[in-house]
Each structure stands twice: as C-alpha cells, then as structure tokens.
Amino acid sequence: MELTHPRLSGPRTAVVWAALRRELDRHSGSAADEGTAQEPLSILDAGGGTGGFAVPLAEAGHRVTVVDASPDALAALTRRAAEAGVADRVRALQGDADALAGFVEPASVDLVLCHSVLDVVDDPAGVVAAVAAALRPGGAASILVAGKAAAVLHRAITGQLAAAAELLAHPEGRVAERDTVRRRYDADSAAALLRAAGLDVVEIHGVRVIADLLPAAVADAHAHAVVELELAAAAHPPYRDIAAQLHLFARRP
Ligand SMILES: C[S@@+](CC[C@H](N)C(=O)[O-])C[C@H]1O[C@@H](n2cnc3c(N)ncnc32)[C@H](O)[C@@H]1O
Incomplete structure (x- = not known):
C-alpha cells in the first residue's frame, strides 16, 4: 500500500503521516541520488499497540519491530499484519519501552515511533533515553504526546x-x-524531554487542532477540507499549541 492511501489521511492522523512520509521520501530521494535501490528502513514502534502505524509502514516495504507491554495488543497486531500480508516484515515483541536495548541493537534503527506512550508510562525520561539509544546517528524519532x-x-x-x-x-x-x-505536555515541556536525551528537535506540529472541535458528522462530511485545515494550521502557534496532541520530529545527532 502506498503511504498516500486515503485510509492513512484521516483528519486525526494526517499531520503525523505527513511528517513520516517526508522522512521516508528523504531516504528514497538519497537512494535515487546515489543511483541505488532504496533499502527497507529499520523501524521500531515503541508502544506500537495494534499496529495502526506499524502495519502500513510494513506494507510500504519497511521492516518494523513493535515492542509493547500488552499481549492483547500484540496479538491483534500479529493478526492485522497477517491479514495485510506483511507478517514477514513485522516483529511483535512483548516488553517495556524503557528497555528497548533488549530487543534491538543499540544505534541501529533508522526511525523510532513512540506515539501516545509518554503520556502513560511510569518513566517518560527513561523511555526517551531508550528511544535515543536505539537510533543510529542521523536516525529520526516520531513522538506523539497529549496536549x-x-x-x-x-x-x-x-x-x-x-x-x-x-x-x-x-x-x-x-x-x-x-x-x-x-501526564500531558506543551511544546516546551515535550521538546525539553527529548533534548535531555540528546535528541535534536526538528519540527513540532499540532495534531487534531480542528478535528476535535467539530461534531463527528461535520468532520466526516467535510473530511478533505478538515485535513487541509489540519495540515495548514499544524505548524503555527497558537493553533499548534491548542491541539489535542503534539507531534515532535527529532533526530539523533
Ligand atoms: C494509547 S496506546 C498507543 C498505541 C499506538 N502507539 C498508537 O498510536 O496507536 C498506548 C500503548 O502503549 C503501550 N504501553 C503502555 N506502557 C508501556 C510500556 N511501559 N512499555 C511498552 N508499551 C507500553 C500500551 O500497551 C498501548 O498499546
């Protein structure tokens, strides 16, 4: 499946997928510049749950390891990956997001996702440190937190x-x-958490600035317009700062 598939462009996730697409396009652009075929990326989804992000990324050809504390979520992920025909590209591992070194080689991963996890864990700083340690130098982290x-x-x-x-x-x-x-965050507190782990914060976007303000029927009836408005507002304070979620894109130096 292409990562431009309409299923991935709903108002609630469009801003996150746009950032992920930019990162994947960056890799395919570098491969094209070097005249080589694009290698699949090594992606780690810490607290990836049932695979709402992991499965489409595997469908796009990448290798995704999901580490999650919940056996039920991992069972659903495994079913979903099998139904999508990408079971061979998705590893589902039960574990704690602050102990990622037990699952992936340190400094080996191209892209780590950590979505809606720092809001609920005991030790968010420990999770971010583990995310940073898993990334190879130049690798990217996609972090989503509650606003x-x-x-x-x-x-x-x-x-x-x-x-x-x-x-x-x-x-x-x-x-x-x-x-x-x-816990919930604002742009400064979320960015400070990532910087404390040695990550460079590259972009901060608001996610669900508009979508959560509308009745579902209105949002559904005007889905395309809502997505366009989400994408237009996402980077700009004060809209960014009143979003239901904040998406931080960061890089390991
Ligand atoms: C709100 S869900 C988000 C799932 C997914 N990242 C997404 O955005 O759809 C939070 C997930 O984090 C997992 N989780 C919570 N604490 C965790 C921990 N300490 N280590 C690993 N996973 C954890 C839960 O099992 C759940 O699947």
Whole structure:
C-alpha cells in the first residue's frame, strides 16, 4: 500500500503521516541520488499497540519491530499484519519501552515511533533515553504526546470547570479522578524531554487542532477540507499549541 492511501489521511492522523512520509521520501530521494535501490528502513514502534502505524509502514516495504507491554495488543497486531500480508516484515515483541536495548541493537534503527506512550508510562525520561539509544546517528524519532491546553479547553467548554482548573494547575496536566492519561505536555515541556536525551528537535506540529472541535458528522462530511485545515494550521502557534496532541520530529545527532 502506498503511504498516500486515503485510509492513512484521516483528519486525526494526517499531520503525523505527513511528517513520516517526508522522512521516508528523504531516504528514497538519497537512494535515487546515489543511483541505488532504496533499502527497507529499520523501524521500531515503541508502544506500537495494534499496529495502526506499524502495519502500513510494513506494507510500504519497511521492516518494523513493535515492542509493547500488552499481549492483547500484540496479538491483534500479529493478526492485522497477517491479514495485510506483511507478517514477514513485522516483529511483535512483548516488553517495556524503557528497555528497548533488549530487543534491538543499540544505534541501529533508522526511525523510532513512540506515539501516545509518554503520556502513560511510569518513566517518560527513561523511555526517551531508550528511544535515543536505539537510533543510529542521523536516525529520526516520531513522538506523539497529549496536549495539555486542549484538555483544559475541552473540559471548560463542556462545563467541567473545576476539572479544567485542576488540570491547568497540575504540573503534569492531569486530574485526580477518571483521567485517561498520567501526564500531558506543551511544546516546551515535550521538546525539553527529548533534548535531555540528546535528541535534536526538528519540527513540532499540532495534531487534531480542528478535528476535535467539530461534531463527528461535520468532520466526516467535510473530511478533505478538515485535513487541509489540519495540515495548514499544524505548524503555527497558537493553533499548534491548542491541539489535542503534539507531534515532535527529532533526530539523533
Ligand atoms: C494509547 S496506546 C498507543 C498505541 C499506538 N502507539 C498508537 O498510536 O496507536 C498506548 C500503548 O502503549 C503501550 N504501553 C503502555 N506502557 C508501556 C510500556 N511501559 N512499555 C511498552 N508499551 C507500553 C500500551 O500497551 C498501548 O498499546
């Protein structure tokens, strides 16, 4: 499957896929410049879950290792990879995202994905250090985290004013009760986490700036226009900074 397939371009993930596509195109461009065939990339998806990113990347010809703590998620991933005909390019391994060295050679991976994981793990700095150590020099990391501002605004506009105030004041951006994540980020705190692990932050985009503000029926009826608006707004504060998620693209020097 081409990575431009419409299934991969929904409003909720279009900005992330656009960044990943730029990285993959960069590799194919270098291979073309050197007159060589493009080698499949070695990709690691830390906390990759059921393979929403891993399987399409394998379908595009790359070798993907998914390390996830959940056996159920890995079972679903394995089924999905088999159904897509890419079981031979997807490795599903149960383990902790802060112990990636047990699964891949240090400094060997071209691209690491770590999406919606730093929001929930015990030790986000340990996970980012493991991601950085897995990357070869020049390799890239695609990191997706929950945005704090969007969560505050969402609670406020749905009338949960006390929860909005609590989340705003909390240093890690969570509420004590019924929260789905352990921490949320803004662009500065997420970038600082990556820089502390020695990564260069190359781009920061907002993901779901617009899509989450619309009723589902409106978003579905105007999917193309919403994607265009997401892509146009993603890089620009203040739109970027009120996105439901922040996508950081970073590189190991
Ligand atoms: C919200 S899901 C995101 C899945 C996937 N990255 C995506 O974007 O669709 C979080 C995933 O992280 C996994 N996870 C949570 N803590 C983990 C840890 N310490 N090590 C590895 N995986 C973990 C969960 O099992 C789950 O599959």
